Each structure stands twice: as C-alpha cells, then as structure tokens.
Amino acid sequence: MFFMKDNTLPEYYEFFNSVKVISGYKALENIPYELSQLGAKKPIIITDKGIVKAGLIKHVIKSFQGTKITIGAVYDDTPVDSSNVVVDEIAEIYRQKGCDSIIAVGGGSAIDTAKGVNIVISEDSDDLLKLMGNNRLTKPMKPFVVIPTTAGTGSEVTMAAVIANPSKNVKMQFTSALMLPKLAVLDPRMTLSMPARITAATSMDALTHAVEAFIGPQKNPISDAFATAAIELIRDNIVDAVKHGGNADVRLAMANAALLAGLAFSNSMVGIVHAAAHATGGICHVPHGVANSILLPHGLDLYIRKSGEAKKALHLKQNIEKVLLPLAGPEQYMKVPARERAQGAVKAIRDLTANLNKICGLPVRLSQAGVIENSLPEIAQATINDGAIAFSPVEVSYEEALALIKAAF
Amino acid sequence: MKKKKEYREIVPSESWFKSTLVRITLYLLGLGIQEACNLDPRAKKEMEKLPDPFTFSIGIHDGIAATVQKKGGKMKYLRVINEKIQADLELRFKNLEYTYLAMTGRMSTPNLGYHFRQYIKGDLARMMTMIRIMNIAQTLLFPNIIVRFYIKKVPRLTVRTMINRVIAYINIFGLSAFK
Ligand SMILES: [Fe+2]
Numbered sequence: 015m016f017f018m019k020d021n022t023l024p025e026y027y028e029f030f031n032s033v034k035v036i037s038g039y040k041a042l043e044n045i046p047y048e049l050s051q052l053g054a055k056k057p058i059i060i061t062d063k064g065i066v067k068a069g070l071i072k073h074v075i076k077s078f079q080g081t082k083i084t085i086g087a088v089y090d091d092t093p094v095d096s097s098n099v100v101v102d103e104i105a106e107i108y109r110q111k112g113c114d115s116i117i118a119v120g121g122g123s124a125i126d127t128a129k130g131v132n133i134v135i136s137e138d139s140d141d142l143l144k145l146m147g148n149n150r151l152t153k154p155m156k157p158f159v160v161i162p163t164t165a166g167t168g169s170e171v172t173m174a175a176v177i178a179n180p181s182k183n184v185k186m187q188f189t190s191a192l193m194l195p196k197l198a199v200l201d202p203r204m205t206l207s208m209p210a211r212i213t214a215a216t217s218m219d220a221l222t223h224a225v226e227a228f229i230g231p232q233k234n235p236i237s238d239a240f241a242t243a244a245i246e247l248i249r250d251n252i253v254d255a256v257k258h259g260g261n262a263d264v265r266l267a268m269a270n271a272a273l274l275a276g277l278a279f280s281n282s283m284v285g286i287v288h289a290a291a292h293a294t295g296g297i298c299h300v301p302h303g304v305a306n307s308i309l310l311p312h313g314l315d316l317y318i319r320k321s322g323e324a325k326k327a328l329h330l331k332q333n334i335e336k337v338l339l340p341l342a343g344p345e346q347y348m349k350v351p352a353r354e355r356a357q358g359a360v361k362a363i364r365d366l367t368a369n370l371n372k373i374c375g376l377p378v379r380l381s382q383a384g385v386i387e388n389s390l391p392e393i394a395q396a397t398i399n400d401g402a403i404a405f406s407p408v409e410v411s412y413e414e415a416l417a418l419i420k421a422a423f
Numbered sequence: 424m425k426k427k428k429e430y431r432e433i434v435p436s437e438s439w440f441k442s443t444l445v446r447i448t449l450y451l452l453g454l455g456i457q458e459a460c461n462l463d464p465r466a467k468k469e470m471e472k473l474p475d476p477f478t479f480s481i482g483i484h485d486g487i488a489a490t491v492q493k494k495g496g497k498m499k500y501l502r503v504i505n506e507k508i509q510a511d512l513e514l515r516f517k518n519l520e521y522t523y524l525a526m527t528g529r530m531s532t533p534n535l536g537y538h539f540r541q542y543i544k545g546d547l548a549r550m551m552t553m554i555r556i557m558n559i560a561q562t563l564l565f566p567n568i569i570v571r572f573y574i575k576k577v578p579r580l581t582v583r584t585m586i587n588r589v590i591a592y593i594n595i596f597g598l599s600a601f602k
Contacts, residue, residue: 024538025538026538026540027538028538028539146546147512147543147544147545147546147547148542148543148544148545148546148547148550149542149544150544150545187546187547187548189547231533231534231537232537232538232539325533399548399551399552400548400551401547401548401550401551403551404536404547404550404551404554405537
C-alpha cells in the first residue's frame with residue numbers, strides 16, 4: 015500500500031486452522047469418543063510395517079476396547095514414499111469394508127497417503143492427477159484423525175500432501191484447506207521408539223518450519239505465537255529427546271513443538287531453506303529433516319546478506335535477530351549486542367547442529383549426506399523452481415541458489 | 424418494525440471505472456505474455472518448460488479473466504474468452520477491488536499472494552514459471568517505475584529491453600488498432 019506503517023503488525027493477514035488437538039497421557043483413548051461425535055462408526059487405520067513392528071498399533075487398537083466402533087481394516091503396507099498406487103489400493107479396501115473415516119498412524123508418508131485416500135474417496139475420483147495442485151478439491155472430506163509417530167513434519171495440522179506418481183515420474187502436490195484433519199492426537203507412547211538420528215533430523219525439520227515461518231512474508235501475530243512457542247520447546251528438549259529417547263515428557267514436548275511449528279508454517283509458509291531441501295531430497299534423496307538441518311544456517315546467512323533488498327515492511331533482518339530470543343533464551347539474548355543478534359541466531363543453530371552431529375552423527379554438510387558435487391547445479395535449478403521460493407522474503411537467483419548449495423556442500 | 428416487503432434484495436452494482444480499467448490491464452497483460460514469449464529469450468525458455476497444450480488464466484474470482492494458451496510451441500493470447508476452456512492453471516484475485524489495486528500498482532503482486540488476496544488453482548511449480556514470464560511481460564510493457572510495485576526485484580534496464588519494449592508496443596497497439 016501507499017501508506018505502509020513501520021509497524022510489526024502486517025497491514026493484512028489471514029490465519030486458518032480447524033484441527034482439534036488432543037495431547038497428553040492416554041490421549042489415544044479419546045479417539046473413539048471423538049469419532050462418534052463426528053458420526054463415524056468404522057475407521058480404516060493407515061500405517062506402515064515399522065509402526066506395527068514397534069508395537070504402536072496395538073495401543074491404538076486397544077483404545078477402542080469396549081466401544082461401539084469397529085476398525086474396518088489396518089492397512090500396514092504404506093511404503094516410505096507415498097504413491098498413487100498405494101492410495102488407490104487403500105481406497106479400494108476402504109470401499110470394500112464399508113469404512114466411513116480414516117485414522118493415519120505414522121510419519122509423513124502414512125499421513126500423506128491417508129490424505130490422498132481421503133481425496134480419492136471424498137472426490138469420488140479414480141485419478142489423483144486431475145486433482146493435483148492448489149485448491150482443486152471441492153467436496154467435504156471424511157472424518158480424518160492423525161496420530162503422528164515422528165515429531166517433525168507437522169502434517170497433522172497442515173493442508174498439504176505430496177504423493178508420488180512413479181509411472182509418470184512426478185511428485186503430485188495437493189493443497190486445500192479441505193484436507194485438514196479433524197483431529198490430531200499427540201500421545202507420548204507414540205513417539206518413544208524413534209531412533210536418535212531420526213529424532214534429531216525430524217526435530218530440525220520442525221525447527222526449520224518455525225524459523226522460516228517466523229521470518230516469512232506471511233508471518234502474523236498468530237503464526238508468530240506458535241512459531242516462538244515451538245522454538246522454545248525445541249531449544250529446551252531437542253538434545254534430551256535425542257539422548258534420552260525413552261523419556262515420555264521430553265517426547266511429548268517435541269511432539270507439541272512439531273505441531274506448533276506446523277500450525278505456524280501452514281499459515282506463514284516456508285522459504286529458501288525448504289526450497290533447497292526439497293530440491294536436495296528430490297535429486298539426491300537426502301532425508302528432508304537432514305537437508306533442512308544442514309541448509310538452515312546457510313539459508314539464514316543468505317537472508318542476512320540480502321536483507322537490504324527485502325521490502326522494508328518485511329523487517330527481515332530484525333526478524334532474524336528476534337529469532338535469537340526463543341532460540342537461545344533471554345539471558346543469552348541479552349549478552350549478544352543488538353547488531354550481532356542476526357548472526358548470533360545463525361551461530362546458535364550451527365552450535366546446535368554441531369552438537370547433534372557429535373551425539374548421533376547428524377550430517378552438517380551435504381557432502382556427508384550423500385550429495386555428489388556434480389549434482390549441485392541441478393539442485394540449484396530445482397531450488398529456484400520449487401514452490402516454497404515464492405515465500406522467500408527476497409528474490410533468489412540461480413547463481414545465489416548455487417552459492418548457497420555450494421556453501422552447504 | 425419494518426414490513427416484510429421492505430426488506431429488499433441488493434443486487435451488486437457494477438463498478439464501471441474499475442472493471443474497465445481491470446479489463447484493459449488484463450488485456451495488456453495477456454498480450455504482454457504472448458509478446459514476451461515471442462521476443463524475450465528468457466521468457467521463451469521459461470515457456471518451453473510448460474506442457475503443450477497448456478492454458479493459463481488470470482483474473483477475478485467468478486469474473487473476467489485473460490487467458491493465454493501455449494499450443495504448438497507458441498504462446499497465444501486468447502482474445503475471446505471461451506467459457507468452455509478449462510484452464511490448466513488459474514490465478515484469481517478474490518475481489519475486483521484487489522485486482523484494481525494491484526493493476527494500478529497500489530498493491531504489489533507478491534503482497535497479494537502473501538495476504539491470501541488471490542488464490543492459485545493448479546500446480547504451484549507451473550505458477551512459478553508463469554510468474555517469471557509475467558514479470559518479464561511486465562518489464563516489457565510498463566516503465567520501471569511502475570514495475571517496481573509488481574515484482575520483488577526490478578531487472579536492470581538494458582538496450583535490449585528498450586528495443587523489445589518498442590516492438591511489443593508496436594505489436595500490441597499497432598496490430599490491435601489495425602485488425
Ligand atoms: Fe519440512
């Protein structure tokens with residue numbers, strides 16, 4: 015606008031989230047009641063073999079004891095990368111068994127697969143390709159419950175899903191507010207079994223969500239509140255969660271952090287770090303959390319360097335400075351002189367990833383994560399083509415993206 | 424209390440000035456996209472990434488829109504907007520007012536996106552391509568001082584851009600005047 019006030023409140027914003035959250039001791043036992051409130055009598059459970067093997071599904075099944083709700087089927091063959099083939103297969107089972115609702119138990123893949131199944135069932139379509147992209151969905155969805163078993167993606171509160179189509183060699187992205195689950199259940203029992211390194215990587219994904227949401231151009235007072243709460247919880251619990259995975263309190267704190275970060279970034283969106291992480295994941299199969307963990311400090315470095323180019327109203331540099339407060343805590347924040355706080359925030363993240371590297375071997379360079387040098391130009395190109403780049407507060411050229419990837423290599 | 428018949432329906436009025444201005448700008452933008460893809464090698468390269476055929480439409484939610492179509496390797500502005508054409512990718516402003524403010528440079532296009540005052544229907548990666556083409560189209564059509572409101576980073580004004588700008592003006596205004 016013409017009369018942009020120099021104010022931290024955006025001139026305009028929207029925030030939306032309609033997911034009911036249940037968190038804590040024996041939270042699973044609430045699912046049958048919640049389903050009955052949604053008019054559901056026969057849910058299908060979508061999960062994977064790892065979850066079943068870890069004994070997590072039995073907690074879910076047990077929570078239905080003595081209720082009137084029948085579990086239509088437990089589909090436990092979800093692969094690591096969700097695909098349209100699996101989605102169609104599950105939709106078939108759903109229809110055959112006469113199910114009326116969906117429960118996803120797992121990490122990003124199981125949740126995204128379940129979202130895909132919900133699309134196919136609700137839109138009554140047999141071709142996901144036709145519904146791909148933003149805002150293509152039109153029909154209300156089936157009651158959908160998500161029980162995350164990793165603390166990172168925040169998928170339990172986001173309105174997006176990525177599903178691969180191997181025969182056409184495309185990754186289909188779906189975004190629609192209709193896809194939001196009705197219910198997210200955080201039960202400390204469900205994240206206890208995550209191995210140290212996956213815990214570290216997924217936690218860093220959550221931290222990246224919160225940090226990018228806090229400095230993105232769509233940030234607003236509501237997303238800020240969620241983002242800073244997430245950063246504080248991660249600061250206080252990430253190392254413990256990696257070191258002492260059996261501690262249920264720490265696990266629940268991290269699950270909450272991931273959910274809060276999800277609430278923040280599904281409204282404020284993510285930027286260059288995620289764009290580069292998507293590219294690195296797509297080309298060199300670096301796990302999403304690992305890529306984010308490596309790229310986050312470099313992405314912030316780029317933002318700081320280019321902060322002069324960002325629109326004044328975005329307060330880019332000041333926002334990075336402000337990240338230091340939840341990231342390092344008030345005492346540390348006060349010790350850092352005001353003009354060094356942006357760099358201080360980057361340093362705090364570098365210190366954290368270096369520490370995680372020592373504890374569980376989480377890579378700090380792309381070269382340690384299986385990226386080969388001659389794929390860097392391709393990664394840079396994919397970075398500037400990624401949808402997340404639209405939410406970068408500064409314009410990023412191919413050359414700048416390449417320099418970023420090289421610095422992280 | 425009012426009598427029942429006194430409660431009247433309010434049919435929305437037309438805002439002729441705003442909708443005419445939006446119509447003209449959309450028309451120019453549509454032609455600009457076509458010209459950019461013909462004249463500017465960067466835009467051409469971007470266009471080559473799109474599937475063939477491919478239809479893109481930009482306009483108002485439930486209202487007027489400019490539609491361009493890539494067919495046979497060429498980008499063409501569809502002058503007559505055929506209702507039957509289902510665009511593969513759509514960019515829609517949620518209200519005429521937002522469109523008007525955007526087109527008169529009082530609301531920047533990146534901001535419109537950030538503020539959810541517009542929505543995208545279709546593949547986001549393709550939208551990135553179209554945004555880059557539209558950025559080029561806008562530098563082709565409008566003086567830099569206006570372009571500044573539309574895009575995050577204004578490219579340097581080169582002799583090439585100036586020449587292309589003149590050719591585009593001739594093509595758009597010249598051709599449409601004599602056709
Ligand atoms: Fe992420």
